[in-house]
Amino acid sequence: MAMTTHIDIVSAETEIFSGSTTMIFAPAEMGEVGIAPRHAPMVTRLKPGEVRVETENGETQHIYVSGGILEVQPHLVTVLADTATRAADIDEAAALEAKERAEKAMQDKSVKIDYARAQAEFAEAAAQLKAIEALRKRAHR
C-alpha cells in the first residue's frame, strides 16, 4: 500500500473534504506546493486557487479555495479554507464600515455606561416577569 497522509479541508461554515491521500497540491502564497506524506512541518497562507488531492484509489479531487491557511504535519494536513475573498484593503473597508455604523449609532451619547440605569432596567424587567408569573398563577387557579 502506498504511503498516505490524512487531509482535512474545512471552511468556517462547513466541512469540505476529509480522507487519506498520497499527494496534495496547494496554491501557497509563494507558489504552488506539492505535499507528499511525511513532509516536514510547515504553515503557509494560501492564495485563491485550486487544491488538488490525489486519493488512495488514484482519483483526483479538485477543490477551489479562495485563500486560507495550510498546515502540514508529517501525517496530517489541514487546510483552513476561507469562505470570503480576503485582501487587506477589503478587510480594512469592512472594518471602517463597521466603525462608521457604530459611530452613527453612538452620536451624541456619553461614553460611560450608566450602570445605575442598567440595573434599574433589569429591575423593571424582573418586576414585569414577576407580574406575568403572578397573573399566570391566578389564571390557573
Place this chain on the structure above:
Amino acid sequence: MANVKEIRTKIGSVQNTQKITSAMEMVAASKMRKAQDRMQSARPYADKMRNVISHMAFAHSEYNHPFLHKREVKRVGYIVVTSDGGLCGGLNINLFKASIASMREWEDKNIDIDVCAIGKKGIGFFTGLGGNVVSEVSQIGDKPGLSDLIGAVKVMLDAYNEGKIDRLYLVYNRFVNSLTQKPMVEALLPLPEHKDPDEGLVKHWDYIYEPDAKSVLDGVFMRYIESLVYQGVVENIACEQSARMVAMKAATDNADDLINELQLIYNKVRQASITQEISEIVGGAAALSS
C-alpha cells in the same frame, strides 16, 4: 357589566393574536432546526483550528505573537452577540445581565470598556446606556457568513494590536438544548495557555513558515478569533430561535387560558340578560293580570 358584543369582539381579537403566536412558534421551530445544523457544520473548522493553534503553541517559533502575551489591563473590549429581533423571551436580557456583571468588575477597577455589538438589540442597549460602541454589525439574518463579521471583529483585533485594549471578551448565548440557553462570557485575547501537546509531537521543532512567521501567525490567529466569533453568532441564532419557540408556545397557551376565561364571562353575561328578560316579561304579565 360588559355587554355581550364587547366580550365577543375581545374573544375574536385574542383568537387572532393566538393564530399569530402559534404561527411564529412553528416558524421558529423549523428555523431552529436549520440553525442547529449550521451550528454543527461550523464545528469541524473550530476543532481543526484549535488543533493547529495548539500545535503552534508548541512549535518553538522565534517570533512571539502579541496575542500570546498577557499585558497589564488598561482598557477592555467586549464583543457582544445578540439577536436582531425581539419576541424571544428573556434571551437578550439575560445576556446583558451577564455582560454587565462582567463589565462592572472592570468598571470598579476604573478600567474603561469598548463594545463591539453584533445584532440590533445589543446596539440599542449599549448606545441607550451610553456605552462606547466602537463597531457594529446587524441584520446578518438567519444564515450569517463569516464575511459579515470580518469588519466588526477586525476593529477589535486592530485595537488589541495597537494596544488600545488589553483584553478581549466574547459574550453570547450557548445552546445547551432547545429549552436551555446559557449566557457565556469568554476570554478571547490574550489566547489562553495550552495544556500538554498531542502524543507523538516531538518537542523542539519549528514549522517552515512561508513567507515568514509573522504574517503566517497573524493570519492564523486572526482566523482563529473570527471563527470563535462566528461560532458564537451561529450558536446565538440557534438560541434565539429556540427561545422564540418557547416564548411563543407560552403566549399561545396564555391566549387559550384567556379565551376560556372570557368565554365563561360571556356565558354568564348572556345568561344574566336572558334571566333579566324573562323576569321582565313575567313581571309585566303579572302587572297586567292583577
